[in-house]
Amino acid sequence: MRIKQKDFYVNGLSYIVRSAVEKDAINLSKVRLQVDGETENLDREKGEAYIDESGFKQLIKEDSEIHNNLFLVAEANEKIVGFSRCEGNKLKRMSHKIEFGICVLKEYWGNGIGKNLLKESINFADSNGIKKITLKVLETNIQAIKLYEENGFEVEGILKRDKILSDGNFYNTILMGRFNG
Template structure:
């Protein structure tokens, strides 16, 4: 589904949040690869589950056509610096909910990009009859957990020893949800 374009000015940085377009596919492939190598907060290590531009074109096309999917990008002077997706399940028993995911280039942390991608996604979900948003977050990502709580998400469960990170230790994944009755 498509949404309207929003402009933001945070901590001296102008950026735009808009729906992804098929022509973004090349940049998205590069940005995702870079982000996966910048933080252990993501599920993948750099290069794992690589999506090439053709793969992103297909995702964008599907997300644009499907009423319970949303693909947003954050841009600074036409450079994609982050993105988020809401993906719905098309089984009737799960048709009320979407799963949210977000990532932002490390050099652009601290400008509210992730927060504003999430806020735009929540606004879209509420306006389109989506009753529940879910997400997973690494237990050590305290800033993200606090942000999600401030925006109405609750801890629904813990996946114990869910991920092994570069230090060789296992970490829990927190499952969070926001229900809009």
């Protein structure tokens, strides 16, 4: 699915949120690799589960054709600085829900990019009959948890000792969901 581009101006930064297009694939590959190396909030370490240009082209193509998928990018200064993805399920019993994930380059944190990617994804879900959005968030990512709660998400469960971070300690993953109707 695709959405209409939206313009934002936050903290002196002008950026847009729009649907990903195939020409974004090479830049998305680079951004994802960089983000994975900047934070432990995501599942991957830098270079793990690498998606190359052709892999992103395939994702973008599929997501633009499937009615309950959405691939968004945030672009500032003609550069992709973040992205989000909503992925639906083809199984009929789970076709009412999507799973949401987000990545933003660290130097762009604090500019509402994650918040606006989330809000556009919620708008997409609500206007397309999607009844539930799910996501996973690391327990230490307090800022993200607060953002999700402010946007109607609630904790549905905890995956205990789910990840081992660079300090050698185990951390929990929080499962959150937002319901519409």
